[in-house]
Amino acid sequence: MSVSMSETEAKYDAPAGAGLPDLRGVPQVADISGPDDLELEAEYYDTGDLRLIRAGVTLRRRRGGDDSGWHLKLPAGRDTRREIRRALNGERVPAELAGLVRVHTRGEPLRPVVLMTTRRRRLTLLDGSGRSLAEVSADDVSAQALGAAAALSRWQEVEVELTGGDRRLLRAVDEVLRGSGLRRAARPAKLQRALESRLPAADRRPALAPSSPAGQVVLAYLRDQAAALKSLDPMVRRDEPDAVHQMRVATRRLRATLRSFGAVLRGEDIPRLAADLKWLGAVLGEARDAEVLPGHLRSGLRGIPPELRIGPVGARVQGHFAPVRAAARTQVLAALDSDRYFSLLDDLDTLIAAPPFTAAAAGAAAAVLPAAARRARRQARRRMRRAWLATPGQPRDAALHQARKAVRRARYAGEAMAPALGPRARRFARRMKRVQSVLGEHQDGVIAREVTRKLGITAHLAGENAFSYGVLYERDACRAGALQERAGRAWARAARPRWRR
Numbered sequence: 001m002s003v004s005m006s007e008t009e010a011k012y013d014a015p016a017g018a019g020l021p022d023l024r025g026v027p028q029v030a031d032i033s034g035p036d037d038l039e040l041e042a043e044y045y046d047t048g049d050l051r052l053i054r055a056g057v058t059l060r061r062r063r064g065g066d067d068s069g070w071h072l073k074l075p076a077g078r079d080t081r082r083e084i085r086r087a088l089n090g091e092r093v094p095a096e097l098a099g100l101v102r103v104h105t106r107g108e109p110l111r112p113v114v115l116m117t118t119r120r121r122r123l124t125l126l127d128g129s130g131r132s133l134a135e136v137s138a139d140d141v142s143a144q145a146l147g148a149a150a151a152l153s154r155w156q157e158v159e160v161e162l163t164g165g166d167r168r169l170l171r172a173v174d175e176v177l178r179g180s181g182l183r184r185a186a187r188p189a190k191l192q193r194a195l196e197s198r199l200p201a202a203d204r205r206p207a208l209a210p211s212s213p214a215g216q217v218v219l220a221y222l223r224d225q226a227a228a229l230k231s232l233d234p235m236v237r238r239d240e241p242d243a244v245h246q247m248r249v250a251t252r253r254l255r256a257t258l259r260s261f262g263a264v265l266r267g268e269d270i271p272r273l274a275a276d277l278k279w280l281g282a283v284l285g286e287a288r289d290a291e292v293l294p295g296h297l298r299s300g301l302r303g304i305p306p307e308l309r310i311g312p313v314g315a316r317v318q319g320h321f322a323p324v325r326a327a328a329r330t331q332v333l334a335a336l337d338s339d340r341y342f343s344l345l346d347d348l349d350t351l352i353a354a355p356p357f358t359a360a361a362a363g364a365a366a367a368v369l370p371a372a373a374r375r376a377r378r379q380a381r382r383r384m385r386r387a388w389l390a391t392p393g394q395p396r397d398a399a400l401h402q403a404r405k406a407v408r409r410a411r412y413a414g415e416a417m418a419p420a421l422g423p424r425a426r427r428f429a430r431r432m433k434r435v436q437s438v439l440g441e442h443q444d445g446v447i448a449r450e451v452t453r454k455l456g457i458t459a460h461l462a463g464e465n466a467f468s469y470g471v472l473y474e475r476d477a478c479r480a481g482a483l484q485e486r487a488g489r490a491w492a493r494a495a496r497p498r499w500r501r
Contacts, residue, residue, distance in 0.1 A: 007073065008080045009161040010174060012182040016156055020123060020138050021180040026172045028133060028165060033124040040064040040118040044191045045093055047108040048147070050198060055104050055230065058191050059097060061088065065120075072097045073189075074234055079170070082234075103233035106342045114194045116143045125165070125173075133165035134173065143194035153194055158182055208420040214368035215361025218261045219352065221416035225253045226348050233336060236284075239329065244291060248284035251277050254348070256412040260372040267356030269347055276344040283335045289447060290325040294318070296448045300472050308471050311464045316455055365420040373417065373428060376410035380432075384491050397446045397480075400487070404439035407432050431494035438490050442483040445476045452476065 024032060042062040046052045052059060056075040062068055070086040070093070086094045093110050101110075119140040125133045137159045145151045160173050178184075187193045208217055229250040235243035255277040258270055297317050301309060335341055355361075360368050383406045387399035414429030456469030 006076060006080060007083045007161065008167070008170065009159060010079055010170060011185040011188055012158040012160075012177055013185050014138065014156040014158050014182055018138070018156060018158075018182070020121075020136060020158065021176055023123070023125060023136065023173060023176060026125070026169070026176060028127060028169050028172070029125045030128040031126045031130070033126055033132075034122055036122045036124075038065045038118075038120040038122060040120060042116045042118070043091075043112045044114040044116065044194075045110045046113045046191075047105055047110060049108070050113065050195060051104045051106075051108065052101055053189065053191050053195060054199065056189075057101060057104060058189050059093065059101065059110065060116075060191075061091070063088070070094055070097060072100060074100075075231060079188075084234075084238075100234040100237055102337065103230050103345065106345065112146055114143055114145050114191055116141065116190060116194060118142075118190075124163075125169075127164075132163040133169055134163055135159075135161050136173065137161075141190060141193075143190070145194055145198075151197070155193060157185060157190075157193075208365070210366035210420055210422075211364050212420050213361060214261075214264050214363050214365045215355065215357040217365045217369060217420045218257060218264050218361075218416060219355050220419065222254060222257055222355075223352050225250050225257070226352060229254065229348075230345070236332060237336060244284050244287045244332065248281055248288055251281040251284065252408070253412050253415070255281065256409045257416055260376055260409060260413045261369070261416070263372070264358055264361045264368065265351075265356060266358050267351070269351070270356070273344065273347045273351065276340060276347070280335065280341065280344065283331055287325075287328040287332045290321060290328040292444060293448055293451060294321040294325075296444060297452065297472065300448075300475055301468075303475065304468065304471055308468060310467050311459065313459075313468045313472075316459060316464075320451075320455060320458075365417065369413075369417045369421070373410060373413040373425075376406065376413050377432075380406035380410050380435075381495065382406075388488070396484075397442075400439055400484070401443050401446070404436055404443060407436045407439065411436055431490075435487060435490045435494055438483055438487040442480055442487065445480050445483065449473055449476045449480075 023029060040062060041064055042060045045059045045061070058071075058073045060071050062071060067085070069088050072084045074082040074084070076082040084097065084100065086097060098105075098110060120137045122135055122137040124135050127133055139157050139159060140154075141157065142154045143152070145153070158177060160170065160177070162170055174184075185193070187196065192199060205220065206212075208220060229247060232243055232247040232250060236247050255274050258265065258274050258277075294317060298314070301314060301317070380403060383399065383403035387396055387403050390396040390399040411429050411432035414425045414432060418425040418429060452469050452473045456466040456473070459469060460466040
């Protein structure tokens, strides 16, 4: 069985023989335990071209200390990584961990790339009740890189890892360590330090501005969304809450950006990539609905007075969605292990590494990009008008669903431009998001009503009283009317001239 946890830490370069400064005056720290001396041995695994560490991922087999086992560390934000552990089981990478990094390996074998020994002197910072707040370690590291470019390296570093404290404590310790002459390490992982000669220089992207090339602004957004999609892959495989939804959002953002900024990016492979993103989004969408709809119906049931809940309604809802969700999850996992998915990832990497820019991509972002948002907004305006003119009921529901797609596309166009165009683009995106959110709630209700109707029919055919399903249906129908009114008000605010500009 694997264990998952979040790890927040900071690393510092230290001169040879450097000790740890006195940390007793640090706020929140009442006592210090230690020092404890440890010797740790680890084998780090990666592909031959180091795909994992290039993505900020490390996979190791460690012996010694109090956490012997397999450790997989995944990026999870600034100074934070998600760590998944498995017990030692020989030298073969556990199948679960190998599966979690398939988004990067894509069929390439994992093999040892570095052998590392760490001699550690560790202090534990404690609060007034003796609870561990953080561990501060002085490490003497020896690393041997394997393969054709075999090399030996040795260095000293200091590591601070939160165990129960917060980021205020991390900042306070950082101030003391910097004051003693230490500096933050350029590479956050030991493996990066051991393989430094084989890794590219740290990515320092220039700040985006209205005068930045339009192509660079769009590329930065694509790069961020591609990274989000890959980082969410392991979480979806582990069935973590909201992971499917967030991965679907990243997929939609990528596809919308390719469609909206055709004046900047135009290549013969882009239509295929957009089609594959649409396919992936649809698979994730079914799983997302299977997660969300049961909660929607259970919430509706809780809002019905007990005397109106007739028959085994809750049990039937549960019984209906359990196999639906299982089937949707099976489809998602099959998609994430499919050749089409890996081809999508390859095409995405190729697009980002060598973007097929048009001549317009060299123009200033402020001059080139707003046209895409204006086009998307005009399409949203046409679809919103069409929805209000549609016959109430199914025709209007379908029209509002199409309007939501156009509003979403306009929102993502604004988000992509925001790093360069600043507050105006962010305000535009926020206004579109508010409209999209209300229309999204409306669409969830449309789907829920259809499921409720089918459940009521099934219950009736089984000889049960279907009254409660009718109550659920009518509550959602009434709520749909209120949501349509809210959507109209949100669109009216978003359509004001100040936001159009």
